[in-house]
Amino acid sequence: EADGRWRIYAPHGLSDVFGMVLRPNPVLAPRQVYEAKAERWLQQWPELTVLPWP
Incomplete structure (x- = not known):
């Protein structure tokens, strides 16, 4: 917002x-x-939970 919020x-x-x-x-x-x-992000954040493709 304009006020920084x-x-x-x-x-x-x-x-x-x-x-x-x-x-x-x-x-x-x-x-x-x-x-x-998902593969790229798991390398950066190993604690990421990746849900399977439906």
């Missing part, structure tokens, strides 16, 4: 972010893109 829109909540859960969204990206990102 943040406004966050999270219609589905923030639990996956804070819980380090990666959840596939077939509408946004194909399986190959999801799996490549």
Whole structure:
């Protein structure tokens, strides 16, 4: 905001972010893109939980 405060829109909540859960969204990206990102991110954050492709 103009006064320095943040406004966050999270219609589905923030639990996956804070819980380090990666959840596939077939509408946004194909399986190959999801799996490549998951592999790369697991190298950076080994504690990440990667949920399987549906």
